[in-house]
Amino acid sequence: MTELLRPHAEQEYADELAALAKVDDRPRPPRWRLSPWAVVTYLLGDTLADGTVISPKYVGPRRLVEVAVATLVTDRALLLLGVPGTAKTWVSEHLAAAICGDSTLLVQGTSGTPEEAIRYGWNYARLLAEGPTAAALVSSPIMTAMTDGRIARIEELTRIPSDVQDALITVLSEKTLPVPELGTEVQAVPGFNVIATANDRDRGVNELSSALRRRFNTVVLPLPASAEEEVEIVARRVEQLGRSLQLPEVPAAVAEIRRVVTVFRELRTGGTEDGRTKLKSPSGTLSTAEAISVLTSGLALSAHFGDGVLRPSDIAAGILGAVIRDPVSDRVVWVEYLEAVVRERDGWADFYRACREVTG
Template identity: 70%
Template sequence: MNLIRQHAEVQFSEELAELKKQDTGHLPPNWLLTPQAVVTYLMGGKLKNGFEVSPKYIGDRRLMEIAVATLTTDRALLLYGLPGTAKSWVSEHITAAISGDSTLLIQGTAGTGEEAIRYGWNYARLLAEGPTEKALVTTPMMTAMKNGKIARIEELTRISADVQDTLITVLSEKTMPIPELSMEVQAIRGFNVIATANNRDKGVNELSGALKRRFNTVILPLPDSANEEVDIVRRRVASLAKSLELPVQAPALQEIERIVKIFRELRNGVTEDGKTKLKSPTGSLSTAEAISVVNNGLALAAHFGDGNMNAQDLAAGIMGAIVKDPVQDKIVWKEYLETVIKSREGWKDIYRACRELS
């Protein structure tokens, strides 16, 4: 099958296999790799046999060590941070390296009910036979418990508080009661949960104190430096362009650097040199959005240009990422365009392209 995107354990199967060959440490129950090897998979590095493992997370290694170590205990892991700080990406890759299966996923929304976390019923069978094990519809959480794997919950704070609290028994007692059948599912060693939450959703459905105590929280920050952020964008764009088979030249490093600079300055409310204070737009202007802008520019260059991404290919994506509120953000963007970009040496092309769209 010609899939748009493969699961991490498939896409990086060669790296995981090489790490497994070289892995000589103590394996926690039902883990495929040792905690040290999992962190190497996440951060990248050269193995003893010279094999290169690509970095999946570019940032503080200690954060990844804390996250992985948490999963060896009886505490679940909560990855918390701004949109676009690689929470889902890290969750998927940690699970792929530990369990070899990143697909045990529950997507949190306002409409997520208890049956998405605990279990559901095949109603045709339920009506015909009554409550039986065969009529039970298992969830990713139940499957993870039965097989000693890691379940993932995306956007935990999007789930209503009463549904969130169904996790308390699962996380504290490692048990899922099924009162209709007078039975329970007990977790096999190796079971744990990784949840993600967006701090822009703070106050939407706050976790109860009881549930917070069941999680160890690791805050994933925005990249510390511009160089670090440029490196993340460059690597992800190269990977995505390859998987999408875009017939286009790789973007010039200068173009990625310009997008990252624009996003960082507006995000921080000050120019890189610290001389000019700026208003910040309502959006997060995350690294993920910078990646999206470059990919959109590559698609325009490939299908409606000469295959070389230029300022005109980037302008629409930049404006789309910044101007989320058509009134407030438009003022912020116009001010930045006229006071910063216009006077910046070597930026005339991007100024003209954005000005034409404005």
């Protein structure tokens, strides 16, 4: 198979999924490829009895993952809630891949998402030629998941207009999708469920109605609890991206990964790691996902315009772009942080000079 830039989870981790299915002797819900125990193991990682290593896909509280998987066993839909960069999309993709072997039944929420993306549409050439017929109907990912007993995913649910969101109410409560043009309906078969993601920190958010929110069980994904945990997450994800982009290996970049994570955590929490200095926080979220982006860009710079070793000069511009969203207030926060913290920190002289150079 031609090498892919970004394989789906069920493609990239096909060997792990197959190994888990082979040893998984626990009860499986209808149309699930793995038992709930095996799904949790796939996400959190483990070493199987036959020696197969299952790599962790999510680093966080085990109980949260167990609650999410248990929700999908029931007839309740799952809402993954959290600030940007808490791996909501990543978790939803891997849940779908482990449960039904297909993470591609996806509705991407935007301010322009139409109702047809949730319900169904029409092949207008056939509609004009034949009128409303089953052959002219175009299934949405939700409808396909209902008929096949699979998991449908909705990304950024709160970005979808409220009237379009409400098209989900009947689907989630009655497990039915009416098609009045044909005088019929689609009824969900066992195995169907919905995983939605949402956050309330970005602009352009449409709050969920109370009627729709009641149809979901909500699991809040937190930011990494410790610096070590966040370094582990960032290093693993940067390594995965680096392999597909043929960038330098991560082990040589661990020091800079730790430095970026430290900067992001201190500005995000409003204080230095030792608790001695209070800081102002910028307007951005400074999420784990943004740290991954900064480091991946830095690795590309070091590979193509440097000596292949990640250095402060390779990440300074990326950090500046992540921190300064408001050119006035955020710049003040960043400069104060550089002068009060970075300048005085042992071993950070090169980083300070690189950041001052790009900050101006």
